[in-house]
Amino acid sequence: MMERTIEKTVKQFVTDDYRAAAVFEKYAIDFCCNGGKTLDEACRVNGVDPETVLLDLEDLRNDSGTEAFRPAEWDLDALADFIVNTHHRYVRRTLPVLVPHVEKVLSVHGQNHPELAGIAEHVYALATELTSHMQKEEMVLFPFIKAMVAAKTGQTQYNRPPFGSIRFPIAQMEAEHSSAGDSLSYLRTATQGYTPPADACTTFIITYRELAEFERDLHQHIHLENNILFPRAIALEQSF
Ligand SMILES: [Fe+2]
Numbered sequence: 289m290m291e292r293t294i295e296k297t298v299k300q301f302v303t304d305d306y307r308a309a310a311v312f313e314k315y316a317i318d319f320c321c322n323g324g325k326t327l328d329e330a331c332r333v334n335g336v337d338p339e340t341v342l343l344d345l346e347d348l349r350n351d352s353g354t355e356a357f358r359p360a361e362w363d364l365d366a367l368a369d370f371i372v373n374t375h376h377r378y379v380r381r382t383l384p385v386l387v388p389h390v391e392k393v394l395s396v397h398g399q400n401h402p403e404l405a406g407i408a409e410h411v412y413a414l415a416t417e418l419t420s421h422m423q424k425e426e427m428v429l430f431p432f433i434k435a436m437v438a439a440k441t442g443q444t445q446y447n448r449p450p451f452g453s454i455r456f457p458i459a460q461m462e463a464e465h466s467s468a469g470d471s472l473s474y475l476r477t478a479t480q481g482y483t484p485p486a487d488a489c490t491t492f493i494i495t496y497r498e499l500a501e502f503e504r505d506l507h508q509h510i511h512l513e514n515n516i517l518f519p520r521a522i523a524l525e526q527s528f
């Protein structure tokens with residue numbers, strides 16, 4: 289039983305039960321860009337005992353008090369809307385607060401904390417890349433996914449996309465997710481897991497807390513796209 293469970297992929301755990309994301313965050317196990325690894329492999333990469341992680345995952349099953357959130361069971365148009373209304377909105381609301389905080393911390397503490405220069409650089413790059421990335425999803429990819437759903441339910445005619453197959457924009461979005469994921473892991477390492485130094489002022493502490501929250505949100509956002517929305521959209525396209 290145990291052996292079979294650790295052969296299950298990390299992304300499947302999160303797809304089956306969204307709350308598994310928090311368990312993986314705790315052990316810094318990547319469930320979004322590299323979620324295809326089995327639990328056993330992922331634990332080995334991170335030097336974590338798979339049985340410890342399994343115990344935490346078991347606890348979720350016993351905790352029936354939390355309302356189940358099952359995006360894997362939603363219609364794809366609803367899922368695309370949810371991603372835009374929840375995660376894209378979060379990124380757009382957060383960046384105008386986060387970026388000035390990072391700038392301020394760099395200008396005040398940059399001399400004593402040289403790691404802040406690299407941190408700021410990665411945050412700026414992430415902000416620019418994500419802004420254009422979300423625009424592409426909202427202007428090109430998601431409307432096409434919604435058009436496929438409408439065609440499937442007989443509301444409209446199915447038309448082949450101008451870009452040939454949905455696989456192409458999806459491959460591009462996945463590449464951009466990997467790049468964002470790399471920036472997040474850089475930030476996690478450079479900030480020592482978002483732990484502010486002993487001499488940190490309030491803005492410093494708040495900025496690290498905001499960065500940690502930004503990471504958590506982006507992991508869930510990318511998971512919904514890479515592991516649920518995109519594979520199901522590819523399957524839907526093949527059904528025409
Ligand atoms: Fe997105």
Ligand SMILES: [Fe+2]
Nearest residue numbers: 425461465513
């Ligand atoms: Fe995305």
